[in-house]
Amino acid sequence: MESHTFGHKLLSLFSIPARCLQGVSTVKRAPTEELKAIFEKYASVSKGSEKLMTSADFIRGFLGLFPDANYDPASVALLGGIVDSSKDGLISFPEFQAFEGLLCLPDALYLTAFQLFDTNGSGLVSFENFENVMKQTTLHQRIPFDMNGEFVRLYFGRDKSRQISYSEFSQFLHDFHEEYAKVAFKKYDPEGTGFISALDFNDIILSVKSHLLTPDVQANLIALTRGGSSPGSKVSYAYFVAFTSLLNNMELIKKLYLQATSNKFDLEVTREEMLQVSQTMSQVTPLELEILFLLVDLHKQTGRITYADLQAIAPDQYMKKINQRLAAAKSAAPVDRSVVSQMLESAYRFTLGAVAGAVGATAVYPIDLVKTRMQNQRSGSFVGELMYRNSIDCCKKVIRHEGFFGLYRGLVPQLMGVAPEKAIKLTTNDLVRDKFTTKGQIPLYGEVIAGACAGGSQVVFTNPLEIVKIRLQVAGEIASASKVGAVSVVRELGFLGLYKGARACALRDIPFSAIYFPAYAHTKAAMADENGYNSPLSLLVSGAIAGIPAASLVTPADVIKTRLQVVARKGQTTYTGLTDAARKIWAEEGGRAFWKGAGARVLRSSPQFGVTLVTYELLQRFFDVDFGGSRPIGSQSGKVEPRAIQKPIPADHIGGYQLALPIFSGMESKFGLFLPKFRAGAIVPVAPSQ
Numbered sequence: 001m002e003s004h005t006f007g008h009k010l011l012s013l014f015s016i017p018a019r020c021l022q023g024v025s026t027v028k029r030a031p032t033e034e035l036k037a038i039f040e041k042y043a044s045v046s047k048g049s050e051k052l053m054t055s056a057d058f059i060r061g062f063l064g065l066f067p068d069a070n071y072d073p074a075s076v077a078l079l080g081g082i083v084d085s086s087k088d089g090l091i092s093f094p095e096f097q098a099f100e101g102l103l104c105l106p107d108a109l110y111l112t113a114f115q116l117f118d119t120n121g122s123g124l125v126s127f128e129n130f131e132n133v134m135k136q137t138t139l140h141q142r143i144p145f146d147m148n149g150e151f152v153r154l155y156f157g158r159d160k161s162r163q164i165s166y167s168e169f170s171q172f173l174h175d176f177h178e179e180y181a182k183v184a185f186k187k188y189d190p191e192g193t194g195f196i197s198a199l200d201f202n203d204i205i206l207s208v209k210s211h212l213l214t215p216d217v218q219a220n221l222i223a224l225t226r227g228g229s230s231p232g233s234k235v236s237y238a239y240f241v242a243f244t245s246l247l248n249n250m251e252l253i254k255k256l257y258l259q260a261t262s263n264k265f266d267l268e269v270t271r272e273e274m275l276q277v278s279q280t281m282s283q284v285t286p287l288e289l290e291i292l293f294l295l296v297d298l299h300k301q302t303g304r305i306t307y308a309d310l311q312a313i314a315p316d317q318y319m320k321k322i323n324q325r326l327a328a329a330k331s332a333a334p335v336d337r338s339v340v341s342q343m344l345e346s347a348y349r350f351t352l353g354a355v356a357g358a359v360g361a362t363a364v365y366p367i368d369l370v371k372t373r374m375q376n377q378r379s380g381s382f383v384g385e386l387m388y389r390n391s392i393d394c395c396k397k398v399i400r401h402e403g404f405f406g407l408y409r410g411l412v413p414q415l416m417g418v419a420p421e422k423a424i425k426l427t428t429n430d431l432v433r434d435k436f437t438t439k440g441q442i443p444l445y446g447e448v449i450a451g452a453c454a455g456g457s458q459v460v461f462t463n464p465l466e467i468v469k470i471r472l473q474v475a476g477e478i479a480s481a482s483k484v485g486a487v488s489v490v491r492e493l494g495f496l497g498l499y500k501g502a503r504a505c506a507l508r509d510i511p512f513s514a515i516y517f518p519a520y521a522h523t524k525a526a527m528a529d530e531n532g533y534n535s536p537l538s539l540l541v542s543g544a545i546a547g548i549p550a551a552s553l554v555t556p557a558d559v560i561k562t563r564l565q566v567v568a569r570k571g572q573t574t575y576t577g578l579t580d581a582a583r584k585i586w587a588e589e590g591g592r593a594f595w596k597g598a599g600a601r602v603l604r605s606s607p608q609f610g611v612t613l614v615t616y617e618l619l620q621r622f623f624d625v626d627f628g629g630s631r632p633i634g635s636q637s638g639k640v641e642p643r644a645i646q647k648p649i650p651a652d653h654i655g656g657y658q659l660a661l662p663i664f665s666g667m668e669s670k671f672g673l674f675l676p677k678f679r680a681g682a683i684v685p686v687a688p689s690q
Contacts, residue, residue, distance in 0.1 A: 030100055030655025038062075038652045039096050053091040055080020063660060064650065066677060075675035078136060079664070082115040103656030109666045110170045113673065117169070124163035127156040138674045142207045143184050151179045177672055181208050181244050185237060194237045198225035201235040205243070211672045212247040216312045220298050224291065242287040249283055250314035253292065256284065257307060265533065268304035346427065352619045353422035358415050360612030366407035367604035370394045374597040376562055391599065410472030416465060421458050422612070429454035429517055447518035455513030456506060463505045464498035466561070503578045504561035508554045515553065516609065519546035539617055543610030551605035556594035558601060559585070 042061045043051035059065050059076045066076055083091050083099045102111055117125045117133050131147055134140050146152070155172050156162050164172060184207065186192075188200040196204070202221045205213065224243070225235050246253070260277045261267040271293045278284045296309045361368075370391050377388060388394035398406045432453045436446025471489050490498070524542040528534050534542070560581045573588060575581035585593050649658055667673045 028655065029104060030657065032097065034654060035097055035100060036093055038654065039093050041652070045090060050092070053096065055084070055089070055091070058083055058091055058096075062652065063664065065661075065664065068678065070678050072676040072679050074136060075677065078116065078119075078133065078675060081119060082112055085115075085121050087119070087121040100656040103659050103663060107170070108656075108659065108663055109670065110173070111166070112663050113173060113667050113671060114166050114169050116667070116673070122163070124165060125169050126163045127152065127160040130156075136675060137672075138676055139180070139207060139672055141676075143180075143187065143204070145180055146183055149183065151175075173671055177208065178244070180672075181240070184208050185240055189237075195234040196240070198222050198233040198235060201225055201240065204240075208672070209244055209247060211669045211674075212244075214313060216299070217247075217295065220295060223298055224295060238287065239291070242285060243291055245283075245285075246288045246291055249288070250310065252283060254307070254310050254314070257305070257310060261307075265307040266529065268302070268306055270304055274305075348625055349426060349430075352616055352623070353426050356612045356616035356619060357422035359615045360608045360610075361415060362411065363611045364604045364608040365411050366395070368608075369398070369407055369409060371597040371601050371604055372562060373398075377596070391597075410468070421461050421465075422616075424461060425454045425458045425513065426616075428457040429513070444518060447521060448514045451517035452510050452514035454517065455509040455511070458513075459506045459509055462509065466505060467493065467498060504557055504564055504581075507578070508557035508561055511557075512550045512554045512605075516546050516550035519549060520609075520613065534617075536614055536618060539614040540610045543613040544606045547606035547609040548602055550609075551602045552598055555596075555598040555601055556582075559594050559596055 039053070040051045042057050043053045044057050044061075045052040045054060053062070055077045056073075059079050060067065060071065065079070066072070077089075080091065081087065083095055085095050085098070086092070102108060102115075105111060114125065117129050119129050119132065127147075134145060153160065155164060155168070181204065184204045185196060188196045188204060199222075205221055206218070210218075225233055256274060256277050257269060258265075259280075260269050260273050271289060274289050274292075275286060278286075278289060292313070293303065293305065295313060296305050297303065300309075373394055374388060374391055388397065395407070402409070429450050432450035433442055433446065436442050436450065442450075468489050520542055523545050524534055524539065527538040527542050529538075560578060563581050563585065564575055564578070573584055575584060653660060
């Protein structure tokens with residue numbers, strides 16, 4: 001026997017700094033002051049200076065369950081008793097706060113179910129407690145459970161006087177529904193033939209296992225009895241047990257599928273392949289797999305299954321709802337994190353951004369060099385023949401006169417600038433996006449502003465490196481005895497000279513990022529598969545497509561920046577600033593000069609950003625680290641579950657109460673503990689036909 005009552009243990013939770021756990025994710029306990037204000041908002045009873053809640057206040061008012069006027073008061077009172085540990089019919093604030101702490105425990109679902117059956121608050125469940133609660137469920141009202149059977153006596157003793165603790169009760173509750181299915185089968189097979197009719201099978205499953213049925217499965221229960229191991233329209237006990245076991249083991253079936261496909265989600269798998277991998281797990285039998293493929297074949301008749309087929313069959317898991325709640329809570333409110341964790345996250349993103357930027361820049365650098373030389377080529381004011389006829393001619397002449405590695409002139413300073421450039425750009429974009437994001441959604445103008453801020457912030461780092469890179473890229477055009485290097489260029493320019501053309505650089509980078517980041521986000525979403533997952537190819541294509549409008553539309557600013565940053569040779573026009581350069585280019589070379597190198601710029605920027613972002617996202621998938629903040633885009637590897645339409649979390653559901661509704665729903669979806677929603681004899685409201 002336990003020395004302290006379970007109720008006292010529950011009350012002690014309000015002083016424990018518990019955290020709501022789901023894997024490594026957490027939701028902090030609610031502050032006492034805020035929780036008390038919410039409690040008093042819904043409490044309708046006053047005893048002296050103390051405010052108290054009724055069961056209806058908590059279940060109907062605070063949680064929003066049983067909203068109809070003709071609700072069943074017995075069901076509401078029974079559920080309210082979960083929180084009312086003193087069992088006096090009223091809920092005090094310490095009890096309200098203690099239950100918030102209970103919801104923060106990893107086994108909150110089993111603890112809540114235990115509290116449902118512990119109707120006298122003793123910390124133990126007697127047979128009378130169990131019987132009284134079960135008789136109120138809709139399941140028992142449809143198919144009465146044998147309260148005198150061997151299963152009950154094994155747990156509560158032959159004379160049913162034994163009381164069971166929480167740990168024992170959790171196992172009892174786990175086994176109870178499997179036993180219930182056996183009891184139901186025996187009821188429909190009074191002669192003990194080992195067979196029931198298809199209609200009886202349908203009735204039992206709808207009564208005992210309705211919480212495990214998806215609409216697809218429920219619509220095909222009768223059809224399932226026409227195939228498989230059962231003769232005619234009869235269903236054998238083995239077939240019945242295999243079907244219920246299949247529903248219980250769908251998460252395990254998914255793991256078998258992923259094992260068979262090496263964690264691919266869109267491959268088709270045959271029954272033989274599933275049979276082969278199932279040999280490693282004794283819980284899955286050949287008959288269960290036979291039923292699985294029979295169920296899938298009712299829709300597509302291919303003899304193969306995919307992960308999406310399993311998703312359509314798998315029952316809704318209460319933990320999935322908790323995951324969604326945790327994700328919604330995290331997106332709705334910032335998580336308090338230490339300075340150290342934020343610094344580590346910045347270093348993490350900085351490193352991945354640097355590597356991704358280096359890969360992207362190196363991949364397309366020859367195109368960038370050709371683009372720069374084409375933009376610097378003058379006509380009109382400079383007397384002489386044009387050096388390059390087009391981009392292809394430029395590429396050929398660079399290789400002929402400077403060798404293959406001439407295409408990579410200026411790469412080193414470019415790579416030196418990639419790390420701070422990508423770090424500041426990605427960090428600023430993410431930071432500003434977070435400011436505009438509400439409940440996981442960001443408006444288009446927020447995306448544009450975030451991109452613009454990212455583009456503006458990078459100019460501080462990119463302009464000095466751009467001007468050094470450009471001067472090295474065009475140095476090969478002039479025969480010289482002395483070799484031009486990055487150090488000599490920096491010495492010649494000086495500190496202020498490194499920011500020559502910064503206004504033009506900002507004029508290029510700000511609109512580029514304002515266009516690129518929103519375009520990438522929407523293109524990526526459009527190219528995701530039906531489950532929201534982006535393959536590496538879709539990421540590459542999304543980045544490349546988004547780069548086309550962003551790179552082409554800012555080419556005039558890029559031309560002006562290039563002209564300002566290169567050294568004018570003898571006889572060439574010189575420029576004093578952005579406006580002067582724009583005016584002189586227009587007067588001497590015409591409007592077409594502003595679009596010089598546009599094709600090369602698109603060919604360089606579009607694939608570069610495609611390569612950079614696919615590398616960045618894949619690195620996040622391979623080196624996935626959770627620092628407690630918002631999850632970086634692309635950090636989730638593998639399957640991304642389809643997003644169900646979720647109701648927003650009520651503002652008053654703070655701390656552990658953010659998980660209250662999924663937990664109460666889990667008592668139905670996992671244990672089948674359905675209570676009547678309406679009073680006996682009440683008119684049940686019917687939804688209008690669509």
